[in-house]
Amino acid sequence: MKKQMFIVIFIISLSLFLLSCAKKNKAQEGNSKKEDGKNYIIFVNADSPDENKMYSIEVESKDKKSIYQKNVLNAAGIDGKIAVLSEEKGKTGLYTINADGSGKVAVLKDFPIKNSYVSWSPDKKKITFAARKTGDKSDEIYYVETDENKGPVKVTDDGLTDADPKFSNSGET
Secondary structure, rough: HHHHHHHHHHHHHHHHHHHHHHHHHHHHOOOOOOOOOOOEEEEEEEOOOOOOEEEOOOOOOOEEEEEEOEEEEEEEEOEEEEEEEEEEEEEEEEEEEEEOOOEEEEEEEEOOOOOOEEEEEOOOOEEEEEOOOOOOOOOOOEEEOOOOOOOEEEEOOOOOOOEEEEOOOOOOO
């Protein structure tokens, strides 16, 4: 009888724990809505062979707007903010902009990146990316803090091709 009661209490406790974790993760997921309450999709389009531009399209009305005209290599959005990796005048930079294209802020200028993917942390304080710096034999994982003027922090240095980094929903590993 004690064993059965223990099993029932254990199952109920485990269920409550898993339910609380699911709610916590759901609350921390990025929202694709801007302040106007509308859903937007951000995408990159190659208008010409040498120039990629970024666009925003409102889901319901399908209104398309060009929001970044430089050569966009990669972008990722969270809660109305976009991290943009672009190449301007042969130099690669990481910028943040608002979903409407305003408020451009340089996070990293002239970082010698050959290839990269970008991703936000859930708290919007860090951007992670895979990069192959000039002279490196492989892509490595880096992150940079968006609100501080510090350089990138190299997370991996294993000589293997590390790609597509993402923070967990909780921001923890």
